[in-house]
Amino acid sequence: DAGITQSPRHKVTETGTPVTLRCHQTENHRYMYWYRQDPGHGLRLIHYSYGVKDTDKGEVSDGYSVSRSKTEDFLLTLESATSSQTSVYFCAISDVITSGANVLTFGAGSRLTVL
Amino acid sequence: AQTVTQSQPEMSVQEAETVTLSCTYDTSESDYYLFWYKQPPSRQMILVIRQEAYKQQNATENRFSVNFQKAAKSFSLKISDSQLGDAAMYFCAYNNAGNMLTFGGGTRLMVKP
Numbered sequence: 001d002a003g004i005t006q007s008p009r010h011k012v013t014e015t016g017t018p019v020t021l022r023c024h025q026t027e028n029h030r031y032m033y034w035y036r037q038d039p040g041h042g043l044r045l046i047h048y049s050y051g052v053k054d055t056d057k058g059e060v061s062d063g064y065s066v067s068r069s070k071t072e073d074f075l076l077t078l079e080s081a082t083s084s085q086t087s088v089y090f091c092a093i094s095d096v097i098t099s100g101a102n103v104l105t106f107g108a109g110s111r112l113t114v115l
Numbered sequence: 116a117q118t119v120t121q122s123q124p125e126m127s128v129q130e131a132e133t134v135t136l137s138c139t140y141d142t143s144e145s146d147y148y149l150f151w152y153k154q155p156p157s158r159q160m161i162l163v164i165r166q167e168a169y170k171q172q173n174a175t176e177n178r179f180s181v182n183f184q185k186a187a188k189s190f191s192l193k194i195s196d197s198q199l200g201d202a203a204m205y206f207c208a209y210n211n212a213g214n215m216l217t218f219g220g221g222t223r224l225m226v227k228p
Contacts, residue, residue: 040220042119042121042218043206044218045215058215103165108158109158
């Protein structure tokens with residue numbers, strides 16, 4: 001997985017509970033991303049980070065927050081999980097854009113089920 | 116906002132034959148990048164091929180090649196000599212040289228032995 005580890009890989013939780021997914025990288029890449037994958041929608045960007053403590057919203061950020069206190073860790077938090085947040089979550093990383101081709105490398109995904 | 120459309124939810128191909136997956140996108144940018152990612156049952160996202168919009172020559176990677184039509188905003192993926200291991204979801208993606216990658220909805224490719 002090119003030095004990207006997501007945890008947990010599988011989680012089942014109940015509506016209204018908080019959930020945190022962790023992405024850890026050993027590549028020292030500047031950019032980190034959280035995507036969710038749902039049938040028919042491909043992958044949609046939730047939040048991304050362009051450095052420690054620097055984050056921004058993506059296409060589907062409502063109900064999610066993120067934090068990045070260290071280069072290697074990017075946390076995705078669902079403050080109060082809902083059934084609509086049942087999905088597969090992917091973390092991705094990329095390095096500083098030099099050529100302009102922002103090639104992402106993905107983690108293995110975390111499957112979250114909210115009952 | 117950029118959009119990426121994959122109009123074929125599913126495709127099938129006979130082993131050793133050739134198949135083409137379609138992708139169209141909408142953008143007002145002139146400088147951008149296009150990608151095809153493969154997602155096998157393992158769920159891992161794997162970069163297959165990428166194309167820079169400023170390059171007229173179509174990208175190729177072994178059995179994988181693209182047909183990039185900038186004016187038509189079309190970016191199809193051709194897989195030659197299909198193998199059983201090619202069976203996967205394929206996602207087309209767009210990047211405008213910024214920070215975000217926009218994906219299409221995906222095409223599930225089945226390979227028949």
